[in-house]
Amino acid sequence: MQRYQIYIDGKWSDPSSGSWFETTEPYSGKAWAEIPRATEADADAAVRAAHRAFLSEAWSGLTATARGALLRRLAGLIERDAERLGAIEQRDNGKLIAEVAPQVRGIAQWFYYYAGLADKVGGSVVPMPRNDVFNYTKYEPLGVVVAITPWNSPMALTAWKMAPALAAGNTIVIKPSEFTSASLLELAALCEEAGFPPGVVNVVTGYGAEVGDPLVRHPLVAKIAFTGGEAGGRMVNQIAAADFKKVTLELGGKSPNIVFADANMDEAVKGAVAGVFAASGQTCLAGSRLLLQASIHDEFVEKLVALAKSARIGDPSQMDTQIGPIATRPQWEKILAMIAMAKEDGAHCALGGHALQGEGYGQGQFIAPTIFTGVTNDMRIAQQEVFGPVLSVLKFEDEDEAIRIANDVQYGLAAGVWTQDLHRAFYCVDRIRAGTIWVNNYRATSFATPFGGYKKSGIGREGGMEAIKEYLQVKSVWITTRPNRANPFIGG
Template sequence: MQKYQMLIDGRWCDPSSSQWFETAEPFSGRPWALIPRGERTDADRAVDAAYRAFKAPAWAKLTGTARGALLRKLADLIEHNVELLGTIEQRDNGKLIAEVSGQVRNVAQWFHYYAGLADKIEGAVVPINKAGVFNYVKYEPLGVVAAITPWNSPLALTTWKMAPALAAGNTIVIKPSEFTSASLLELGRLALEAGFPAGVVNVVTGYGPEVGEPLVTHPRVAKVAFTGGAAGGRAVNLAAAADFKSVTLELGGKSPNIVFDDADLDQAVKGAISGVFGASGQTCMAGSRLLLQESIHDAFVEKLVVAVREAKIGDPSRMETQIGPIATRAQWEKVLRMIEMAKAEGATCVLGGHPLEGPEFGQGQFVAPTIFTNVSNSMRIAQEEVFGPVLCILKFKDDAEAIRIANDVEYGLAAAVWTQNLQRALDSVDQLEAGTVWVNNYRATSFTTPFGGYKHSGLGREGGTEAIKEYLQAKSVWITTRPNRANPFVLG
């Protein structure tokens, strides 16, 4: 049983509560590590340390090139520790080892990308409309960033915040999910090894009310970057507004995956599977609403059911496994409740719809891949995020109805279109209310491009050059080049 400490001000320390809690493997149910139970005192200490580091010359006076070098060194260390980080994250949240190893390698690439951007934050000289004045705009970091991250992809979703925040010159306090803290404590260890000054990177663990809320409301936190559900995001946004904090919110989704009758059906079936059954459906971008044109509906469903029925389900530490467990017991229970709700609403369950039991399923925290047909878009199962391996299939007649159904939901995180008609694809892209639209693929992401949602799916963007702007503020500078003899009582 490994016993972790928190990272505050460049030092490993015990929680002020002197309490730890167990973290367990979702597959076996066995506890494997002890996580510090932080409280407000620890959150305050971490923010104060981050604030001092933000003001200290060791960080504040570094050039962008020097910050980039530190980020690059951290990226190299992550690459050298892919197996360690991947194994720890897999143990903590039950994600497939085949997927999480690739995610960790991608995390390193995110740090490399923002290392390259660190010394390319450019201002502008403004051709001002006044004589005898020189004006320029420069961009400065915000200060202390509180990053609050979920259990489904802790390393990746923390990196989406940490890499641009540090590249821009901010300092950070990371609060992981209480279910998946270990991999981020290991990331903190690598940040120390990379040479980041004390207090620049801090990791405080514990429960939301005891650590997360004090971070969001701390007066020295300038920015909150949060990934989680819509209810949590709303609470964060309201609390942060009291001090006019900047926020980035990456929230939930109920993303439409639209298959038109001219699509390559075999590829679209693969896309539908990847869209909702990858990561056991525990991803905000899950394509949980599959919209099928009426003429291909029956054939597509038949192909889809056959393919999903053959999925290899079980131990996520095995490379051949394709669907793993639900990460937490509470989430497992929620998924099963929503499946029963869908049946009660009148949806037809054509596959799955039940928990999986047996020695090959460890402690039994599995849900059979589930497919519902005869779903109307007004059903709760079509409107509410499940966050599990559950797919709703809806029919549509024509392009206009497809777009209407796709947009008729409070979320707007992602969408996909499957068609071989370029005009139809581009028209759909223009009309879909979503921050990301895929054409003839699903779940493709990159550090080079922004990701974020419309409507209730969040605020701000993560990824690409857009993300670094989320961690900067503009300053307009006016310099008089000739004495001004105008009336001082009149605005010049």
């Protein structure tokens, strides 16, 4: 069994606790590696190393172009090792290898994108209402960034934070989920190989209360970038507010996927299935509320159930598997509890609604693709994030009712609209309160465009040019152009 170490200040070391914990494969339930159980002392050491690196000539003395070169080198190493990194992440969180492999290759593109953007962020000369000063603005890095990432897509969601943070000139301490730490320790090794100065990138692993909380509270931390649940995001935001730390929070979602009667039904059915059952529903942008126009409801549900039934479920390491296990036992138990809650509230279970166990299902950490019909928007299953392969189907009559139902939820991360009417599409896009809206497609993301939420789905944006400014602060500079100033004492 492989035993990992933490990575601080360019060195690999054992945790100060002298303790490790096992990480297991969700499919087989077998432990395959030992992860360091870091402590507050390790968190402090990582932040102080990052702070020293931020002030050092080795990092702060680099030009933005030189930082970009390091990021490009890292991107190339990720491409080189994509197959190995994907296999490690798949083993750690049970995601489909068919999904993880291209996702890891896509991670390299984030580093390439921000490598190119590193020396493209400039200030401006500001026209002033007086002729004796010259004013310009410049952007500067914040300092030490703490990135806290979840178990569903650890490398991808770390790259969303790490690439713009480093391109902007910050240093970073990464705290991965205790369930999926191995791939990010492997990523740290590539940062070392790429030639980042010691302390610029640090990875400490362990439990939230023991290492995550001290990182968020540390006085030398300038910003926290967090992806996770609403409760964790609220706690991070409250702690950060006490010291006026900046935050980026990418939180939960209960995204509506709206299908109108004029939509291409076969395409919309495939979009609905992919929107919620891909990654076994373990994604914040899952289209977990399917809104169907009443006139097509029955036909659509029939096609939907038939397609969902055809999914190949089983070993995620096999390329032809389409739905894999739930990543953690606590999450598996939570999903089953929410399924029971939906049945109790009166929703009709049209498909699934149970765990899958037996031959072909490993240790049994599987849940059948589940579709509930007869759902009303006041039901708990329509309001609370499941983070699993569970779809709620709701009816609507017209655009205004669809928009009202879509917005009547505490989240606002994403939404889908399926229609062939261009006017209707724009009407919905303008009125749905969500950070990302897909029209006649679902679940697309890119390094080139911002991603983030409205309402309780978070604060700030990741991706695109907007993201790098989340890791910068602006400075206004005034230079006097007239050498002889008037006596400040009037009449003196």
